[in-house]
Amino acid sequence: MKPSIPKGTRDxxxxxxxxxxxxxxxxxQAFENxxxxxxxxxAFENSKTLMGKYGExxxxxxxxxxxxxxxxxxxxxxxxxxxxxxxxxxxISEKALRYDLTVPFARxxxxxxxxxxxxxxxxxxxxxxxxxxxxxxxxxxxxxxxADVVGSKSLVQEIEFIQLYDTVFTKLGLxxxxxxxxxxxxxxxxxxxxxxQDKLTAFTVALDKLDKIGKEGVIKEMLGKGISExxxxxxxxxxxxxxxxxxxxxxxxELLRDSDEGIQGVDELxxxxxxxxxxxxxxxxxxxxxxxxxxxxxxxxxxxxVQTDKVAIGAIGGGGRYDDLTGIFGLKGLGGIGISFGLDRxxxxxxxxxxxxxxxxxxxxxVFLNFDKEYELIQLKAIKTLRxxxxxxxxxxxxxxxxxxxxxxxxxxxxRNIAYVVSKVTNNEMFTLKNMNTGEQQQCTADELLKxxxxx
RNA sequence: GUGGUUGUAGCUCAGCUGGUUAGAGCGCCGGAUUGUGGUUCCGGAGGUCGCCGGUUCGAACCCGGUCUUCCACCCCA
Numbered sequence: 040m041k042p043s044i045p046k047g048t049r050d051x052x053x054x055x056x057x058x059x060x061x062x063x064x065x066x067x068q069a070f071e072n073x074x075x076x077x078x079x080x081x082a083f084e085n086s087k088t089l090m091g092k093y094g095e096x097x098x099x100x101x102x103x104x105x106x107x108x109x110x111x112x113x114x115x116x117x118x119x120x121x122x123x124x125x126x127x128x129x130x131i132s133e134k135a136l137r138y139d140l141t142v143p144f145a146r147x148x149x150x151x152x153x154x155x156x157x158x159x160x161x162x163x164x165x166x167x168x169x170x171x172x173x174x175x176x177x178x179x180x181x182x183x184x185x186a187d188v189v190g191s192k193s194l195v196q197e198i199e200f201i202q203l204y205d206t207v208f209t210k211l212g213l214x215x216x217x218x219x220x221x222x223x224x225x226x227x228x229x230x231x232x233x234x235x236q237d238k239l240t241a242f243t244v245a246l247d248k249l250d251k252i253g254k255e256g257v258i259k260e261m262l263g264k265g266i267s268e269x270x271x272x273x274x275x276x277x278x279x280x281x282x283x284x285x286x287x288x289x290x291x292x293e294l295l296r297d298s299d300e301g302i303q304g305v306d307e308l309x310x311x312x313x314x315x316x317x318x319x320x321x322x323x324x325x326x327x328x329x330x331x332x333x334x335x336x337x338x339x340x341x342x343x344x345v346q347t348d349k350v351a352i353g354a355i356g357g358g359g360r361y362d363d364l365t366g367i368f369g370l371k372g373l374g375g376i377g378i379s380f381g382l383d384r385x386x387x388x389x390x391x392x393x394x395x396x397x398x399x400x401x402x403x404x405x406v407f408l409n410f411d412k413e414y415e416l417i418q419l420k421a422i423k424t425l426r427x428x429x430x431x432x433x434x435x436x437x438x439x440x441x442x443x444x445x446x447x448x449x450x451x452x453x454x455r456n457i458a459y460v461v462s463k464v465t466n467n468e469m470f471t472l473k474n475m476n477t478g479e480q481q482q483c484t485a486d487e488l489l490k491x492x493x494x495x
Numbered sequence: 496g497u498g499g500u501u502g503u504a505g506c507u508c509a510g511c512u513g514g515u516u517a518g519a520g521c522g523c524c525g526g527a528u529u530g531u532g533g534u535u536c537c538g539g540a541g542g543u544c545g546c547c548g549g550u551u552c553g554a555a556c557c558c559g560g561u562c563u564u565c566c567a568c569c570c571c572a
Contacts, residue, residue, distance in 0.1 A: 043545095046563065096570055099496075139572090167572085172496080174566060183572065244570095333571095354572060381572030408531085443525095449532030462531060473531080480531090 047171070047179025054400050059386060061398045062211065063164060066184045066380055069207045073199065075162040075186050080143040082166070086135045092142045092367065094336070100169045103132040136168040140185040141364070141377065148189055149368040157190030157373075164382075176352040176384045187377030189364065196376045197311045197341045197360070201325055202318065204345055204356060207380065209321040212394045216323040216355075219344045221331040222308050223359070225291060228301015229277065229329075232294065233270040242266060243332035246277075250330065254278050277329060284312050284327040291329065307340060337361045343378055350388045356380045405432040405459040405472075405492055408448045412438045414464040421461075421470065421485045430492050459492055 044050065051059065070077075083104055090098055110131045111119070118126055137143055140163045148155060164184045173179060186203065188196050201218055208216040226243050230236045241264035245257050252260070257278075258271055276294050280287050288309050295301030308327065315325055333342050340360030347355060358378030365373045389395055405425060407418045418434050425432045439445040452460050452475065463471035470488050473480045483491065 043563080094570095096496095100570080169571080171571075172569095173564085177571075181572065352572095357572070379572065384572055410531095446532075451532090453532045460532085471531095475532080 045179070047173035047177075049178065049180075057400050058389070058395050058398050059382065061395070062382055062385055062389070063184075065210045066207055066382075067162075067164065069203060069210065070162040070184075070186050072206070073160075073186070073203050075160045078144075078147060078161050078163055079165060080137070080140070080147055080163070083134045083136050084143055084146070086129070086133055088146050089135050089138055089142060090129075093138060097138065100171055101138050102136040102168045102170050103128055104134040104136065106131055106133055137165070138169060139167050140165060140183050140379070141187070144185070144187060144377075145364045146368055148373070149365050149370045152370055158188050159190055160186070160188045162186040176387055178383055182382035184380040184382055185377055186379075187375055189373055189375035191376075192374050194307060194310055197307075198314050198318070200343065200358065200376065200378045201311070201315050201320070201323075204343075204378065205320040205323040208323055208345075211385070211389060213347060213385075213388065213392070214322040215348070217346045217348065218323050218325045219328040219331045219346065220308065220311070220325055221328055221342050222304035222340055223338050223342060224300050224304030224307070224340060225295065225329060226304075226332060228295045228298035228304055229274070231298050232301065233266075233273040235266045235270045238264060238266050240336065246330050247332035249278070280329055284325070287327045287329070288312070304340075311341065333357060333359065337364055339363075339374075341376065347388055350391050352384050352387060354381065355384045355388060401431070402455055403431045403433045403457060405430060405461060405488075406452050406455075406457045407432065407434040407461040408439075408445070408452070409435040409437060410439050410445055410448075410462070411464075417464050417468055418461070421468075421488065424485060425489060425492065428489055428493065430489065461488070 067077075086101075086103065089101055093101075114127065114130045118130060121127075144161065144163060148159065162185060164182065166180055166182050168180050171177060171179060186200070197220075201220070204216070204218050208214075226246070227236070227239060230239045230242050235242055242261065245260040245264065245266075248260065249257050261271055262268065276290065280290055282290075288305055291305050292302065295305060312325065312327065331342055331344055333344060338359035339362040342359035343357055344354045345356035346353075356379060358376070360374070360376040362374040363372060364375055365371075407422060409415065409418070415434065415438070422432050422434055435448050435451065437444070439448055449460075457475060460473045460475055461470050462473055468485060469482050470485065471480060472483055472488055472491060481491075
């Protein structure tokens, strides 16, 4: 059998793992620095926890897990005969792989509400699975790095999360990241003002595509979704929105003066943007973008999306505020806000921009060649001391029985780019230490060996 | 889910309009040279040409299906 892995999944080799871990570390440190605590949830949930939470499209993309045992045996004859996948799925599959981290988190909060002190700030870094068709920056198994605060309605959180984004991307060396921000209340207000509130979702989805399909495309899609021509005419000023964040806010206030909700959205944004400006950002830019909609319907206030103009890959992060995330699981009125980092896409961006230079593959500093069984114990003793002093080292496992095998050991250290090699040992515990970069060799005691190697 | 694209030795790729034993570089193995590796030279192994079926006297090259890759749409990190 030819070995293979499922579509949209990947193996990660040592260098890739090192690079991924580096990103994980930067994000984790930032999360903890901002006061978040880690949780983890199972890779799979009960289907009813996930199904119906991400829209019809989402349901299709959820990986379902077949029941154990003879799962068809218990299904009614007429359901089998109907050959209706949707109807059958719920009978033969009661578990499903996690689709994102937000819904499992909502479930977690409700389930553990008595043990949680609110506001609860949690972070979670785990893989999620989607039965999507893979393409660049899109996989069927990928990691999300989420940070959320539940139980607080304070707009300070919006400011904090923008700072958090800025911190992480600055540390990763990814400069000029664009943090796009918008507010659902503004979108809702606009829909009201133009008299299309009943079509809010269709309206926002179409508007979201402005930079992709242009004004004409958006209008065409809106017409197709049943939004009237007169309503679209009123959107004129929206398409022409330009200038600084402040100028946009001013124009929006004009446009939305008949909508209390819309005005509230503008005020919220203004508060956030003002304070972000006062605090300052290290390397990112915040950009007010009224066309930013994001698909997830549970957002009710601020919405974020992070992009880099240096690599064409879509969003590398996103998030927003939700008023009632836990309501679906029976805990009403608990609001929150959260953001997510797309690890795999960030990886691709850093790789393309050559920003992994500081990441080194973990490997031994010293390798002891194994030419003589008689000296193995002396070498292991020296190795033990080195390790106790945090020097990475190892003994080549097999004893070389001939010249050929010795050569193989030299090749091993060459190929792995090992800095120091101990090639000879004497009875009085003197080691021959070779610096592989300079080619210099010296005789030394175990103590001297440690000192030389520690200076690296 | 829709449309397109890709698939040849471990890796990166050649292979002219279908025609005799499918090639290269790197890697691997063996040998020579080299102070103990990274150099150079010589030799060798390794491929059901993604898989299944079809057209043909004959297919890696044509057709169909399927899987995989990448891309666009949908949607999204």
